[in-house]
Amino acid sequence: MIRLVDYGLGNVQAFLNVYRRLGIPAERAVSAQDLRDAERLILPGVGSFDHAMNLLNASGLREPLEDLVLRRRIPVLGVCVGMQMLASRSDEGAEPGLNWIPGSVRALSSATAASQLAMPHMGWNEVDVERVSHLFSRAAEAPRFYFLHSYFFDCEDPAHVVATTGYGLRFASVVSSGNIYGVQCHPEKSHHFGADLLRRFSAVPVC
Amino acid sequence: MLRPRIIPCLLVHKGGLVKTQRFTAPKYVGDPINAVKIFNEKEADELMVMDIDASVRHVEPDYGLIKKMAAECRMPLCYGGGIRTPDQAARIIDLGVEKVSLSSAVVHDPGLLTKVASRLGRQSVVATLDVRKVADRSVRYEVYSHNGLARHGAGLLELFDWCQEAGAGEIVVNSIDRDGTMEGYDLDLARAIKQRAKIPVTFLGGAGSHQNIVSLIESCGLVGAAAGSLFVFKGKYRAVLINYPSFEQREVFAASTKLSAKPAYCQSLHTRAP
Numbered sequence: 262m263i264r265l266v267d268y269g270l271g272n273v274q275a276f277l278n279v280y281r282r283l284g285i286p287a288e289r290a291v292s293a294q295d296l297r298d299a300e301r302l303i304l305p306g307v308g309s310f311d312h313a314m315n316l317l318n319a320s321g322l323r324e325p326l327e328d329l330v331l332r333r334r335i336p337v338l339g340v341c342v343g344m345q346m347l348a349s350r351s352d353e354g355a356e357p358g359l360n361w362i363p364g365s366v367r368a369l370s371s372a373t374a375a376s377q378l379a380m381p382h383m384g385w386n387e388v389d390v391e392r393v394s395h396l397f398s399r400a401a402e403a404p405r406f407y408f409l410h411s412y413f414f415d416c417e418d419p420a421h422v423v424a425t426t427g428y429g430l431r432f433a434s435v436v437s438s439g440n441i442y443g444v445q446c447h448p449e450k451s452h453h454f455g456a457d458l459l460r461r462f463s464a465v466p467v468c
Numbered sequence: 469m470l471r472p473r474i475i476p477c478l479l480v481h482k483g484g485l486v487k488t489q490r491f492t493a494p495k496y497v498g499d500p501i502n503a504v505k506i507f508n509e510k511e512a513d514e515l516m517v518m519d520i521d522a523s524v525r526h527v528e529p530d531y532g533l534i535k536k537m538a539a540e541c542r543m544p545l546c547y548g549g550g551i552r553t554p555d556q557a558a559r560i561i562d563l564g565v566e567k568v569s570l571s572s573a574v575v576h577d578p579g580l581l582t583k584v585a586s587r588l589g590r591q592s593v594v595a596t597l598d599v600r601k602v603a604d605r606s607v608r609y610e611v612y613s614h615n616g617l618a619r620h621g622a623g624l625l626e627l628f629d630w631c632q633e634a635g636a637g638e639i640v641v642n643s644i645d646r647d648g649t650m651e652g653y654d655l656d657l658a659r660a661i662k663q664r665a666k667i668p669v670t671f672l673g674g675a676g677s678h679q680n681i682v683s684l685i686e687s688c689g690l691v692g693a694a695a696g697s698l699f700v701f702k703g704k705y706r707a708v709l710i711n712y713p714s715f716e717q718r719e720v721f722a723a724s725t726k727l728s729a730k731p732a733y734c735q736s737l738h739t740r741a742p
Contacts, residue, residue, distance in 0.1 A: 451543075
């Protein structure tokens, strides 16, 4: 069962709709009880970093999540702000992140190359896959997704960068470390490109 | 690189889809859910849905219809019409909508934009400004509200600048004069707006052909190009036929932007703030 971590943010229903169309079982998790059958986890998120971390911390889901992810090594996919929450910290806020993939979240506009560009980064953009990953097949077609964000994940270890996207600067749009994955875009609203990624995530091998 | 956003804009009136001309004479063109399904099939970039009655009639948004459209919609969805409180905006986002649009409220309740942006994040808040040109001898536009019925003294450029500061994540500039005419976007208007834009902007009103979209992008670079009639009508007799540019046509639009080439250099991935 794929469990969508429903701590109050993100379009959980959109993910459920994609998996329903794919015929892959997925349900939301609002309580620790709901997480017990999770074989894959998705952590959505929109809005500000601190707001998301505070809601997750208050939801009662953080501790069972850490047990599943860090001890039982259940694959987890952080989406948009959910990916940013995987980091150690964010320039956007004061709260610490989950620190599951070391790095800092920074404003796109803090990079000189992006400082004159309209923010947020909004629309369809290409994802250039740089590292072999279970999330992407070696298809001829370069995948593209819908992005809507003003901050990016600055990985401490370049080995955790799976794919990059260009908006002024070239930033990490997909990260992974072991059973932990993150995508900056919105696969739940990216037509067949997003559905393919979500389908592939559902089948990532367990470490 | 980031592509221009090509956005169908659907108007809802009494639960059905309509098209207007210069904001009058709504004509029924079909069922909203059916339209969403067709845009799904065509893998449209994103969708805007505006309820043109809700502010005028001072009624709640039609949450039942919004929920059904959101459930069906496989691309980002923006809803506007009759939003007057942050609670209404939050409720609409919870139904599965990515962005809410404020229009009449921007002029009538200036604090609302900031409150909604604080609650939901500015990425979820769009300000839609409906404008009419004032006189031909200079590029000057005034903002209207309530489906074009109420004129405000507010000049467009001042209100535009204010919306950017107040928390809008995107601004849609909608030309009432060009609405439904299919004579092309108002490029003077578009250029004047784009040069002061620090956030994404989208233009609506007048698109009659793919060439009109190319002209908009060539004039302004990376913007949103929204259209109603173009994606709903076909042919000189305006038969209702929902349509949307193919991926190949969208490559032509993308190539029209100055940003279509990859940057000459790539910043290191570990860019630090200066």
